[in-house]
Amino acid sequence: MDAEKTDEELMLAYARGDGRAFDALYRRQRGMLYRYILRSVRHRDQADELFQETWSRTIASRGRYRVEAKFSTWLLQIAHNLIVDSFRRARPQAGAEETETVFRELDAPESERPEQMLNEFEQRRRLQIVLDTLPDEQREAFLLRVESGLGLDEIAAVTGVGHETVKSRLRYALAKIREKFAE
Amino acid sequence: MSSNEKLERELDSFLDEKDSRIAVLYRKLPKPEPDAKLDAAVVAMAHRAVPTSTSPRQPRWLPAIGAAAVIALAAGVAFLIGPQIWQSRAIMPAAMQGVSAAKNVVNVHTQNEPSPPPPPAASPTVESTATLPAQVPAGMAAKFETAPPAGEAAPMSTPNIDRNAAATQELQKAENATPQLASPTAFPERALRKPIMDSTESRQTMSAKSQAAQANAASDATSAPESPSPQTAEQVARSAAKAPRAALRSYPSTAVRQWNRSWSTNEPQTREQWIAVIQHLLNEDRHDDAVQALAEFKKRFPDDELPPDLRDLK
Incomplete structure (x- = not known):
């Protein structure tokens, strides 16, 4: 019931x-x-x-x-x-230097990276690494969206910021993930 | 398409969850969950906050219904048993009053001997209420559905009841033995016959005519009273001539002829009849009988004025 x-x-x-x-x-x-x-x-x-x-x-x-x-x-x-x-x-x-280190590692040539032969498992692992390197506000907005299924307004309500701010945070998070991971 | 436009499209796709490669990849990530210990800790904390919530909820109306049922049952039992208890408590003082009332009745009867017959002492109601409480425990009396009236019940004192019943039986015996006492209108038969059969003095003073009449009357009384002789009819006719005509007409001639046999059957009823009878007795020279009849007349009609011919009769 x-x-x-x-x-x-x-x-x-x-x-x-x-x-x-x-x-x-x-x-x-x-x-x-x-x-x-x-x-x-x-x-x-x-x-x-x-x-x-x-x-x-x-x-x-x-x-x-x-x-x-x-x-x-x-x-x-x-x-x-x-x-x-x-x-x-x-x-x-996380400081800018730490973040830069992570992205530098992601941006390294494939020949220099041991994960050239990335499979899906490695992709998930890399996603986790990228998420960890995201700024807290961007990561939180990303998690509230993809994990909790909240919309922009709900994320705004949870985080206490405006609708456009949430959208901006998500935009930056996706850009970093795409740039450093997806391709 | 610029990178900005591409990013905006990907953002829209991510927000709409349409063809979002990143979202699909995220859902393939491991899904860690709290361990059982953590779950138990949280659940226990939640249940401690509302301690009574773990037990199955009982309907709130159940205790109320139960209490109402108990009250209704108690009221029903009290309604059924209560009146009987009150009756049993009321029987005791009523019985005591009944005993004293019965004692008073006995005293009155013994002091005023010629009195109307008392109420029957052996009626079933009085017997049951008078004897039962002396034989059974007092609580058993509560089983009687109707409590006897205070004047009838005499349940506790059996000696008083016996005395009452004995006195009543004596009174009844006396009534049966001398019905003339119980019936004040009856004229004593023995008193009527006595001057005829025993009194020699009056017999000597009697005239021959009256002796003949007495002999006829005695023979009538002993032989066949129902068939009037012609001589008796003449006597009746003579007395009727002296008595008021109305009284003679209303009084049966056979009764006049048989008056000295039994007053209990055809006694005079009206003043005129009595006077006619007295005059008839005087005409027959039965003076004593006439005096007794006159005395009886005075008892019956103490305020009536006698006719002139009877005023000096003594």
């Missing part, structure tokens, strides 16, 4: 004390949220911590939940805030 309910209905049911509604909601959102967090912070331990903290805040805020947007947007917004806080707290922004 819970399978027929939307995420928002399940969250409202949990807010009224229905624990089974939370179980159903958690099963739906756990993978998407975890991957978003893990690929944002790139460290499993940190991702686990932020994942649990995201749900902790969701549970604590259940009484204040209102159906003004998709539940996933609300959930990712919480996770986003935690990720940003973790970036500011633990990890300095």
Whole structure:
């Protein structure tokens, strides 16, 4: 019966004390949220911590939940805030030199690269490397789009920026990936 | 096509998820998930926040319905049993009142001997209520559906009841033995016959005519009273001539002829009949009988004025 309910209905049911509604909601959102967090912070331990903290805040805020947007947007917004806080707290922004090193490696002649014979596995691996080298805002916008399936407005709502800013971030992210990876 | 235009097209394709090579490649990436320990921790945290949510939810109306059913059952039991308990409690004082009332009745009967017959003491209702509580526990009395009235019930004191019943039986025996007492209108037969059969003094003073009449009356009384003799008819005719005509007409001639046999069957009913009978007795020189009849007349009609010829009769 819970399978027929939307995420928002399940969250409202949990807010009224229905624990089974939370179980159903958690099963739906756990993978998407975890991957978003893990690929944002790139460290499993940190991702686990932020994942649990995201749900902790969701549970604590259940009484204040209102159906003004998709539940996933609300959930990712919480996770986003935690990720940003973790970036500011633990990890300095990747410097231009580090980024240049990665791209230089990607831009190396095929003869100099051991991954000339890239297969699909290698392509996925390279994509992961490129994602890691992206600036946080661009990577987050990319992940919210491709992992969570959010639109521009929803990404804007989660990240707290404007629609055009999100679009610009995505444009830059794709350009870097294409330039350094796709071709 | 410039690089900018190509980038814009790829961005639109990425946003629309149409032919986005990058998106397809991303979905082929491994999909890490939280481990079971992390899942358990999150779920436990969520259920701790709402502790009662893990147990199956019971309908809220179930306790209310149960309580209402219990109340209704208790009310039904009280409705069925309550009146019987109250009746059993009310029987005790009512029974005590019944005992005192019965005692009073006995005293009144024993003091005023010639009185109307008392109510039957052996009626089934009185018997059952009078004897049952002395034989069974008091709680059993609650099984009677109708409590007896206070005046009838005398359940506790059997000696008083026996005395009451004995007095009542004595009264009934007395009534059966002397019905003239129970019926004040009856004239004593023995008193009527006594001057005829036993009194020699009156017999000596009797005239020959009255002796003949008495002999005729006695013979009538002992032989065949139903067939009037011609002589008796003449006597009746004579007395009727002296008595008021209306009284003689209303009073049966056979009764006049048989008046000295049994007052209980054809006793005079009206004032005129009584006077006619008294005059008839005087005419037959039965003075004592006439005096007794006059006394009876005075009992019946104490306020009536006697005719002039009977005022000096003593």
